[in-house]
Amino acid sequence: MGRDAYDGEAVAAARADLVDYGNRLITDGLAVGTAGNLSVRVGDVVAITPSGVPYRQLTVEDICVVAFSGEQLDGRAAISSEWPMHSGIYAATDAAAVVHTHSPEVVALSITRDELPAVHYAIVGLGGPVPVVGYTRFGSDGLASGAVGALKTRTAVILQNHGAVTRAATLAQAYERALLLEWLSQVYRTSLDYGAPRILSAEELAEVEDEVRRRRYGGLTGGKGGA
Numbered sequence: 001m002g003r004d005a006y007d008g009e010a011v012a013a014a015r016a017d018l019v020d021y022g023n024r025l026i027t028d029g030l031a032v033g034t035a036g037n038l039s040v041r042v043g044d045v046v047a048i049t050p051s052g053v054p055y056r057q058l059t060v061e062d063i064c065v066v067a068f069s070g071e072q073l074d075g076r077a078a079i080s081s082e083w084p085m086h087s088g089i090y091a092a093t094d095a096a097a098v099v100h101t102h103s104p105e106v107v108a109l110s111i112t113r114d115e116l117p118a119v120h121y122a123i124v125g126l127g128g129p130v131p132v133v134g135y136t137r138f139g140s141d142g143l144a145s146g147a148v149g150a151l152k153t154r155t156a157v158i159l160q161n162h163g164a165v166t167r168a169a170t171l172a173q174a175y176e177r178a179l180l181l182e183w184l185s186q187v188y189r190t191s192l193d194y195g196a197p198r199i200l201s202a203e204e205l206a207e208v209e210d211e212v213r214r215r216r217y218g219g220l221t222g223g224k225g226g227a
């Protein structure tokens with residue numbers, strides 16, 4: 001596949017967005033240094049942050065454009081080490097953006113828990129309680145398959161002793177989900193200081209999902225489920 005085979009304008013916009021959100025990862029404390037990675041799917045190619053370039057120094061020219069075969073079509077830096085995970089998620093879901101963070105509350109939870117339970121109803125935005133998939137080395141096929149397996153039925157997953165991955169239809173939404181996951185993890189940890197947390201039941205979560213759907217599609221003015 002040559003450079004003419006994809007939508008250059010859309011890819012250029014995606015690369016600019018990836019630079020912006022890469023910087024936000026640092027500003028928002030979701031990663032440090034070169035940790036974490038982000039990607040956007042544009043048709044048959046993926047724009048993805050590179051390996052080993054600090055976000056504060058990242059330029060549009062560094063962002064890699066990669067075909068699903070793994071062939072690098074553009075970008076002067078090397079492709080993120082987590083390419084197998086990103087490409088696997090696009091192959092298995094309808095995601096158009098993937099955000100991988102090393103955010104501290106999520107990493108701390110991943111070390112000691114098997115799941116982020118439903119401590120707040122906002123967790124329906126991630127597809128319900130978020131599982132922690134067992135540890136495997138960064139950049140490995142095992143890590144990719146663990147993340148992909150969990151993301152088939154939900155929009156967030158936690159990687160043991162490592163970080164988190166969210167997917168969405170847009171980079172902005174995937175990023176918001178990464179922030180939500182970090183916030184929920186912090187709320188959960190704080191609640192443990194007070195005692196045994198009350199966890200929402202499956203029935204209570206289903207009720208929230210129904211209400212979100214009703215407000216979105218039921219013609220209520222201004223209803224966007226943002227209660």
Ligand SMILES: [Zn+2]
Nearest residue numbers: 036138162163
């Ligand atoms: Zn990582």
